[in-house]
Amino acid sequence: MTEPGPPTIEFWFEFASTYSYPAAFAVEEAAHKRGIAVAWRAFLLGPVFAAQGWRDSPFNLFPAKGRYMWRDLERLCATQGLPLRRPSRFPRGSVLAARIACRFADAPWLPGFVRAVYAANFAEDRDIGDPAVIGDLLDRQGAGPDTLAAAQADDAKALLRAQTDQAMALGIFGAPSFLARGELFWGGDRLDAALNWVADPLLPPAA
Amino acid sequence: MTEPGPPTIEFWFEFASTYSYPAAFAVEEAAHKRGIAVAWRAFLLGPVFAAQGWRDSPFNLFPAKGRYMWRDLERLCATQGLPLRRPSRFPRGSVLAARIACRFADAPWLPGFVRAVYAANFAEDRDIGDPAVIGDLLDRQGAGPDTLAAAQADDAKALLRAQTDQAMALGIFGAPSFLARGELFWGGDRLDAALNWVADPLLPPAA
Numbered sequence: 001m002t003e004p005g006p007p008t009i010e011f012w013f014e015f016a017s018t019y020s021y022p023a024a025f026a027v028e029e030a031a032h033k034r035g036i037a038v039a040w041r042a043f044l045l046g047p048v049f050a051a052q053g054w055r056d057s058p059f060n061l062f063p064a065k066g067r068y069m070w071r072d073l074e075r076l077c078a079t080q081g082l083p084l085r086r087p088s089r090f091p092r093g094s095v096l097a098a099r100i101a102c103r104f105a106d107a108p109w110l111p112g113f114v115r116a117v118y119a120a121n122f123a124e125d126r127d128i129g130d131p132a133v134i135g136d137l138l139d140r141q142g143a144g145p146d147t148l149a150a151a152q153a154d155d156a157k158a159l160l161r162a163q164t165d166q167a168m169a170l171g172i173f174g175a176p177s178f179l180a181r182g183e184l185f186w187g188g189d190r191l192d193a194a195l196n197w198v199a200d201p202l203l204p205p206a207a
Numbered sequence: 208m209t210e211p212g213p214p215t216i217e218f219w220f221e222f223a224s225t226y227s228y229p230a231a232f233a234v235e236e237a238a239h240k241r242g243i244a245v246a247w248r249a250f251l252l253g254p255v256f257a258a259q260g261w262r263d264s265p266f267n268l269f270p271a272k273g274r275y276m277w278r279d280l281e282r283l284c285a286t287q288g289l290p291l292r293r294p295s296r297f298p299r300g301s302v303l304a305a306r307i308a309c310r311f312a313d314a315p316w317l318p319g320f321v322r323a324v325y326a327a328n329f330a331e332d333r334d335i336g337d338p339a340v341i342g343d344l345l346d347r348q349g350a351g352p353d354t355l356a357a358a359q360a361d362d363a364k365a366l367l368r369a370q371t372d373q374a375m376a377l378g379i380f381g382a383p384s385f386l387a388r389g390e391l392f393w394g395g396d397r398l399d400a401a402l403n404w405v406a407d408p409l410l411p412p413a414a
Contacts, residue, residue, distance in 0.1 A: 052269050062259050064380040068391060071413050075390075075400070078409050173271040183282075184275060189396045193282070202285050206278050 007198050008037045010179035012167055013114070014045040015098055015128060016091035017175040018059070018069060021118040022076045023188035024176070028111055030191055036198050040110055042101035043167040044094065044160065045175055051168065057091050073122075076188070083123040092121055093129025095160070100134070100147065102163050103156040109141040116141060214405045215244045217386035219374055220321070221252040222305055222335060223298035224382040225266070225276060228325040229283045230395035231383070235318055237398055243405050247317055249308035250374040251301065251367065252382055258375065264298050280329075283395070290330040299328055300336025302367070307341065307354065309370050310363040316348040323348060 011027045013020040031038050049058070059066035070086060077084040097117045104110055116137045120126040126133050131148060138147050150156060167177075171184055178185040178194035181201055185194040196202075218234045220227040238245050256265070266273035277293060284291040304324045311317055323344045327333040333340050338355060345354050357363060374384075378391055385392040385401035388408055392401040403409075 052271075062380065064259075064375075064378050067378055068380065068393060071391075072393070074413075075409055168271075171271050171274055173269065173275065184278075186275060186279075187394075187396075189394075202282055206281075 006035060006037045008039050009194055009198055010039045010041050012041045012043055012170075012172055012175060012177040012179065014043060014175040015094035015101075015114075015117050015121065016057075017045060018073050018090075018122065019076075019188050020176040021122045022073070022080050022082055023191065024114050024118050025080060025082055026188065026191060027176075027178075031195060034195055034199065036195060038111070040101060040105050040114060041163065041167070041179075042098040042105075042114075042160070043164045043172070043175075044098055047164055048168055048173060052173070060090070083119075085123055085125050087121060087125050089127070092127060095129070096131060096134055096151065097128050099156045099160045100138070100151040102160040103151050104143070104147065107143065109143050113137060113141045113143065213242060213244045215246050216401055216405055217246045217248050219248045219250055219377075219379055219382060219384040219386065221250060221382040222301035222308075222321075222324050222328065223264075224252060225280050225297075225329065226283075226395050227383040228329045229280070229287050229289055230398065231321055231325050232287060232289055233395070233398060234383075234385075238402060241402055241406065243402060245318070247308060247312050247321060248370065248374070248386075249305040249312075249321075249367070250371045250379070250382075251305055254371055255375055255380060259380070267297070290326075292330055292332050294328060294332050296334070299334060302336070303338060303341055303358065304335055306363045306367045307345070307358040309367040310358050311350070311354065314350065316350050320344060320348045320350065 009027075009031055011023070013024060028038050045057075049055075054061055057066075059069050074084055101110060101114055104113075107113075117128050117134070120133060120137060121128045128134065135148050170179065172186075174186050176186075176188050178191060180194040180197040182205060183194070183197050183201070185191075185197070216234075216238055218230070220231060235245050252264075256262075261268055264273075266276050281291055308317060308321055324335050324341070327340060327344060328335045335341065342355050377386065379393075381393050383393075383395050385398060387401040387404040389412060390401070390404050390408070392398075392404070
């Protein structure tokens with residue numbers, strides 16, 4: 001028998017998602033403090049939104065929601081001491097970064113890479129859809145020189161498609177989301193509730 | 208010169224809104240603990256949603272979001288020790304209750320009435336669109352016998368329309384929302400952040 005691993009929380013994120021930025025910087029520290037491991041689960045919101053009939057971010061489609069989000073993000077980043085520069089283009093292409101995060105989910109450099117991509121997108125206004133930008137971030141995290149090519153191979157593409165399908169099967173409809181003992185929590189402000197759930201589920205599983 | 212009143216938080220709510228139910232039961236206690244008064248601001252989500260092209264609750268229009276919400280509400284109510292029975296009809300008609308809450312916003316019985324309407328809707332599965340149900344709730348709160356008729360007069364109807372227009376002018380796009388020193392916070396889980404803002408604004412006002 002293998003040893004059981006530590007209790008784990010799944011962090012479901014999309015690199016173009018604004019609210020995933022402060023969450024990506026908070027999740028590991030908050031989880032580790034409580035002896036909980038983080039499983040990094042990149043996925044794409046595009047197919048999720050398309051299933052709801054949306055061809056763009058709801059923050060672009062619904063202006064009041066968008067205006068609120070940018071201000072709210074400013075407040076959240078200030079609370080966490082994170083820099084924020086509103087990207088000159090939103091949303092940015094996130095497919096390449098997501099393929100890497102999916103294909104190398106367990107690499108030791110992955111959490112640092114995830115945070116670096118978010119910082120590039122939301123603090124430095126760099127184009128995270130550009131392979132040169134992503135290659136630079138991989139180098140800085142000490143990922144191997146073949147990483148970028150591996151992430152563009154067919155098996156990596158299939159992995160991300162499957163993980164996005166899994167997100168939808170889990171009922172995920174936005175990012176960030178957390179999965180704790182099979183329970184879904186949506187929104188960075190539910191991180192504590194999700195971590196609480198790992199240790200102490202409040203209710204029996206939903207029917 | 209008149210004395211300045213205590214610092215105030217505006218609680219913007221819609222009686223058909225599921226997440227407004229636990230928020231309505233939490234807002235006053237949390238605010239009063241910090242010396243903050245609550246201004247009760249009923250409005251209608253229907254015109255807000257219609258402006259986004261929606262003719263029904265987004266929880267009905269987007270099934271994944273709806274499934275998540277009902278489970279999440281179950282968890283939130285369990286956390287607050289509030290009973291929950293999923294209403295046999297959702298959303299229920301909230302216009303009459305909202306007219307009352309708008310017309311009698313400063314009545315001493317109003318906070319108790321608001322909570323009683325939410326309990327009727329989400330714990331007792333009563334039809335809050337039915338004047339007999341609302342009349343019963345008013346009686347139990349000790350409102351005067353003319354309250355129901357006054358809320359159906361033209362001036363009360365106009366008041367609620369104006370308050371809903373004001374919600375939209377403030378950029379409100381969902382319920383519950385909180386307004387603290389001109390800052391908008393959306394969602395019951397932002398109550399603490401909104402109360403913090405009353406005492407200690409983190410950023411200068413948005414441009």
